[in-house]
Amino acid sequence: MIWIDFKKDYVEGSITPTKIINFGGTESGLTTDVKMDVTALGDCNGEQILDVLACSGFYETSTLNFRLPNLHKPGAARASDVWVVIPDNVVVPKLVQKLHQGAIDKIKISSLAYIDAGGPKDQPRIVQTVEYSTCFMKYVDPMSYGFLTVFSFSFVKVKMTQVDIKQISEGGKNVDAGTYVYEFDYNASSGAKGA
Numbered sequence: 001m002i003w004i005d006f007k008k009d010y011v012e013g014s015i016t017p018t019k020i021i022n023f024g025g026t027e028s029g030l031t032t033d034v035k036m037d038v039t040a041l042g043d044c045n046g047e048q049i050l051d052v053l054a055c056s057g058f059y060e061t062s063t064l065n066f067r068l069p070n071l072h073k074p075g076a077a078r079a080s081d082v083w084v085v086i087p088d089n090v091v092v093p094k095l096v097q098k099l100h101q102g103a104i105d106k107i108k109i110s111s112l113a114y115i116d117a118g119g120p121k122d123q124p125r126i127v128q129t130v131e132y133s134t135c136f137m138k139y140v141d142p143m144s145y146g147f148l149t150v151f152s153f154s155f156v157k158v159k160m161t162q163v164d165i166k167q168i169s170e171g172g173k174n175v176d177a178g179t180y181v182y183e184f185d186y187n188a189s190s191g192a193k194g195a
């Protein structure tokens with residue numbers, strides 16, 4: 001498993017997080033009591049978050065043989081379960097509880113970049129968020145990996161928001177090149193993009 005390599009570094013040493021997770025905040029009862037000073041992206045911020053040590057998930061669709069002159073998609077796009085590794089926290093028993101009690105409204109996983117946003121202090125900036133809606137917990141393992149918990153969930157809807165940043169400096173500050181958003185609802189089989 002990919003997260004075993006992170007165990008020694010995280011538990012016995014110190015690593016800088018590059019991803020954080022939020023379980024919908026206080027309204028869902030899945031609180032973590034952890035706050036990080038980050039530059040937010042939309043409503044994704046450093047409130048009620050945990051470090052993400054490893055995360056895995058993918059999207060796919062089936063196609064016919066690549067030698068055919070016209071590729072056709074015989075079925076709908078599919079998304080795998082999302083697998084996440086987090087440090088043990090008060091939220092873990094609540095995740096186990098959610099195995100028996102229905103969906104979690106939202107789970108947000110955000111990527112951090114350590115680039116100066118031009119503010120008065122240096123802090124990580126959220127540059128990408130993946131927001132999953134109507135999430136169903138499918139697996140929680142709080143015991144096999146020491147101080148880490150592995151869990152997986154399925155979801156109905158996904159929304160990705162990405163900030164592009166120019167790799168140049170104007171006036172000593174990095175410059176935003178724009179924001180790209182894509183959203184897909186697997187229940188309605190429809191997607192939309194925006195900027």
